[in-house]
Amino acid sequence: MSNILENDVLLKIVPESEEQLHHQIEQESWEKVYEARQNRSIMQSEISTIETHGGKACVIVFVGHIKGIIPIDETDFDQSKQLTDTIGNNIYYKVTGLDRDSEMFVASSKQAIEHLQGLTWDRLRTNLIVDAKIVRVNNRSLRLDVGAINVDLRADEVSYEWIDNMHDRYKPGNTIRVKVIEFNKEDKLLTVSGKQLIKNPWPECTTRFQTGNTYKGTVSGVVEYGVFVNLAEGVDILCRQPKPSIGKVKKGDIVRVRVSKVDVDNNEMSGMIKSKV
Numbered sequence: 270m271s272n273i274l275e276n277d278v279l280l281k282i283v284p285e286s287e288e289q290l291h292h293q294i295e296q297e298s299w300e301k302v303y304e305a306r307q308n309r310s311i312m313q314s315e316i317s318t319i320e321t322h323g324g325k326a327c328v329i330v331f332v333g334h335i336k337g338i339i340p341i342d343e344t345d346f347d348q349s350k351q352l353t354d355t356i357g358n359n360i361y362y363k364v365t366g367l368d369r370d371s372e373m374f375v376a377s378s379k380q381a382i383e384h385l386q387g388l389t390w391d392r393l394r395t396n397l398i399v400d401a402k403i404v405r406v407n408n409r410s411l412r413l414d415v416g417a418i419n420v421d422l423r424a425d426e427v428s429y430e431w432i433d434n435m436h437d438r439y440k441p442g443n444t445i446r447v448k449v450i451e452f453n454k455e456d457k458l459l460t461v462s463g464k465q466l467i468k469n470p471w472p473e474c475t476t477r478f479q480t481g482n483t484y485k486g487t488v489s490g491v492v493e494y495g496v497f498v499n500l501a502e503g504v505d506i507l508c509r510q511p512k513p514s515i516g517k518v519k520k521g522d523i524v525r526v527r528v529s530k531v532d533v534d535n536n537e538m539s540g541m542i543k544s545k546v
Contacts, residue, residue, distance in 0.1 A: 298333025306364040311381045313359050319352045336373045343377040382417045389416030390454040397449040406439050426462045429503035433490030470503040471536045488522040498526050506538040
């Protein structure tokens with residue numbers, strides 16, 4: 270005969286009205302806030318909006334119906350404009366003050382971040398593989414959150430292939446796996462790479478792609494100084510702008526490319542577009 274747990278048969282009381290439900294949620298929210306204040310524990314909430322209190326810009330968060338205020342000088346942001354860009358993102362914080370009558374609390378993101386960063390620095394090791402959260406996406410780089418430490422990852426350290434625009438592949442809130450290349454706790458230096466977790470395709474290029482030969486590829490990016498054409502997974506060749514007789518090319522076009530130089534040591538290849546396919 271199977272055992273019956275006591276919790277399986279206990280009555281589960283359901284609030285009779287919306288008012289009771291609201292009171293229950295509010296009570297549970299205050300318990301979370303009080304516990305966080307007492308234990309100095311770290312909380313995380315979505316940034317709801319930005320308001321001005323006492324002449325200062327403040328981040329506004331909510332725990333249930335309870336409003337939390339994080340002054341700008343208690344965040345790692347320097348300007349109000351930066352704060353506006355974070356609306357909808359999550360933020361770490363520690364509760365530093367309570368106002369039950371006003372149903373509000375005051376918090377510090379700096380204290381939470383310093384705490385988390387200290388734990389991260391103690392755990393970091395060279396060649397450690399970690400999942401990093403994407404905080405911001407730029408055209409040619411990513412801003413990552415590695416255990417509350419902000420790290421910039423250039424596009425050429427994300428992958429061996431040419432990535433024309435990081436927005437096409439990544440979004441804030443996504444995660445990316447990276448390897449720790451270098452770190453220095455005293456200087457607050459942390460360098461990571463996603464590319465080093467991928468097999469390097471370039472050593473095979475000397476036998477697969479030879480100078481003077483023509484190959485078919487796909488245009489992966491058009492920049493001021495030339496056109497990138499993808500010839501194989503992780504391998505892009507930089508070509509001069511095509512001659513007027515060929516016409517302009519755009520991302521996604523299929524072209525034929527003649528290879529003029531292969532530099533495996535620097536993971537580079539150059540050539541020229543001979544025709545469109």
